[in-house]
Amino acid sequence: MTVFNLYIFDRNGTCLYYVEWNRKKHSGIASQEEEFKLMYGMIFSIKSFVNRISPSDLKDGFSSFKTSRYKCNFYETPSGLKFILNTDLNVGNIRDVLHQLYSNIYVEYVVKNPLCELGQPIKSDLFKTKLDEYVRNLPIFATKTN
Amino acid sequence: MSRQTVRSGDPRKVSAELFTLTYGALVSQLVKDYENVDEVNKQLDKLGYNMGIRLIEDFLARSNVGRCHDLRETADVIAKVGFKMFLGIVPTVSNWSPSGDEFSLLLDNNPLTDFVELPEGQSNLEYSSILCGVLRGALEMVQMEVNVWFVQDQLKGDNTTEIRVKFIRRLEDAVPVGED
Numbered sequence: 001m002t003v004f005n006l007y008i009f010d011r012n013g014t015c016l017y018y019v020e021w022n023r024k025k026h027s028g029i030a031s032q033e034e035e036f037k038l039m040y041g042m043i044f045s046i047k048s049f050v051n052r053i054s055p056s057d058l059k060d061g062f063s064s065f066k067t068s069r070y071k072c073n074f075y076e077t078p079s080g081l082k083f084i085l086n087t088d089l090n091v092g093n094i095r096d097v098l099h100q101l102y103s104n105i106y107v108e109y110v111v112k113n114p115l116c117e118l119g120q121p122i123k124s125d126l127f128k129t130k131l132d133e134y135v136r137n138l139p140i141f142a143t144k145t146n
Numbered sequence: 147m148s149r150q151t152v153r154s155g156d157p158r159k160v161s162a163e164l165f166t167l168t169y170g171a172l173v174s175q176l177v178k179d180y181e182n183v184d185e186v187n188k189q190l191d192k193l194g195y196n197m198g199i200r201l202i203e204d205f206l207a208r209s210n211v212g213r214c215h216d217l218r219e220t221a222d223v224i225a226k227v228g229f230k231m232f233l234g235i236v237p238t239v240s241n242w243s244p245s246g247d248e249f250s251l252l253l254d255n256n257p258l259t260d261f262v263e264l265p266e267g268q269s270n271l272e273y274s275s276i277l278c279g280v281l282r283g284a285l286e287m288v289q290m291e292v293n294v295w296f297v298q299d300q301l302k303g304d305n306t307t308e309i310r311v312k313f314i315r316r317l318e319d320a321v322p323v324g325e326d
Contacts, residue, residue, distance in 0.1 A: 044319075044322050077203075078206055078211070078212060078213045078288050079203060079206060079287045079288055080288075080289070080319060099207075099210070102207055103207030103208065106203070106207075107203050107207040111203040111204060112200075112204070118200070
């Protein structure tokens with residue numbers, strides 16, 4: 001099992017944070033900004049698609065999709081923060097993990113740090129370190145050495 | 147190890163008196179700085195707003211409350227979960243407007259005003275208007291625009307403290323560039 005990369009968006013579509021661990025293939029888009037826009041646009045579309053096409057009332061809405069190579073896990077807070085974590089296919093439902101990422105890392109090291117401006121890309125080193133540590137210690141992070 | 151066991155209860159909780167006195171010091175400093183009561187009210191509201199937009203994240207992370215589907219649910223969550231978590235009181239929700247877009251929060255004892263008496267000539271001071279700002283800021287982050295104001299205040303001789311909340315509109319999620 002492994003974790004590829006993580007995007008955090010705010011409710012205005014600003015990419016607050018991006019980090020990658022085991023990403024082997026890059027999108028080929030020159031600017032990272034463009035990739036963020038594409039990602040946010042796709043998530044936005046999937047969300048509204050899922051809401052419209054659903055035959056009954058949704059509880060959590062869109063939570064993940066899979067391809068033959070990876071799984072894209074999505075979690076949104078009621079305040080509109082979006083956490084997108086790409087993993088390999090063996091990972092189950094990691095809603096709890098993403099919620100903890102929000103409550104134990106984002107809230108603790110960004111919201112409670114008055115020097116971190118909200119709605120701007122996160123620059124705090126403490127946040128980066130804690131996030132990296134948290135994700136690397138997840139059971140789903142275990143990488144095969146090959 | 148031993149320090150942990152000595153401390154009782156939730157380590158995040160601090161003495162309510164410390165909080166009340168700190169807030170009192172803040173208000174009296176603002177009164178000194180601005181010499182204009184309306185301006186003090188405005189500043190307190192603004193401070194509250196800035197606190198509210200951060201506090202909501204802490205609230206959502208700790209309470210695991212999902213999105214509310216109507217204003218009644220919102221009012222319940224504010225009173226029973228929000229006020230309880232941050233101020234240790236549970237206000238009564240009442241005085242619904244016929245259209246259901248306005249309600250009041252009745253506070254029997256406002257923890258911010260435990261040791262306060264308004265001096266003569268300061269009768270326009272909305273001592274606790276920071277609460278209005280907090281509510282407005284927090285609700286804005288969950289896509290609700292509201293107006294919040296004080297209707298009654300025990301500090302001004304009323305029987306109870308009443309905060310009025312009026313729902314204005316739902317804020318929509320930002321649409322990514324190039325879509326509609």
